[in-house]
Amino acid sequence: MTDSLYRETILDHFRNPRNRGTLEPADYSYEDVNPLCGDEIRIDLQTDGEQVTAVRFSGRGCAISQAAASILTEMVEGQPLEAVKAISREDLLEELGVPISPARMKCAMLGLKVLKAGLYGVPPADDAL
Ligand code: FES
Secondary structure (H helix, E strand, O other), rough: OOOHHHHHHHHHHHOOOOOOOOOOOOOOOOEOOOOOOEEEEEEEEEEEEOOEEEEEEEEOOOOHHHHHHHHHHHHOOOHHHHHHHOOOOHHHHHOOOOOOOOOHHHHHHHHHHHHHHHHHOOOOOOOHH
């Protein structure tokens, strides 16, 4: 895809977020804020013990944070938990497809940080994503 198509993908996910909402009850649930701006994301997962059977995200924030969370939910839906735990910063950046400046990196990674915190019970260090 070209850069402009990737940008369109991000705008599309921002305007039409996939898997938006909450799950009650959830097997894993966590919410956190980007300390730089106060924007927040919550991610809920339901599993059958081995695979993600449902995922939802909610919150508010900039286009990058919300689009990245939406894209992330598509990456984890139906996947084995071990594969979800292994999703890296690079994996998500590859899916985003556009260069993310250092200033926006916390925006892009907020959803992944919340997802990992839900799975592991504690937020990961920024350099551990
Ligand atoms: Fe707040 Fe991007 S400006 S998450």
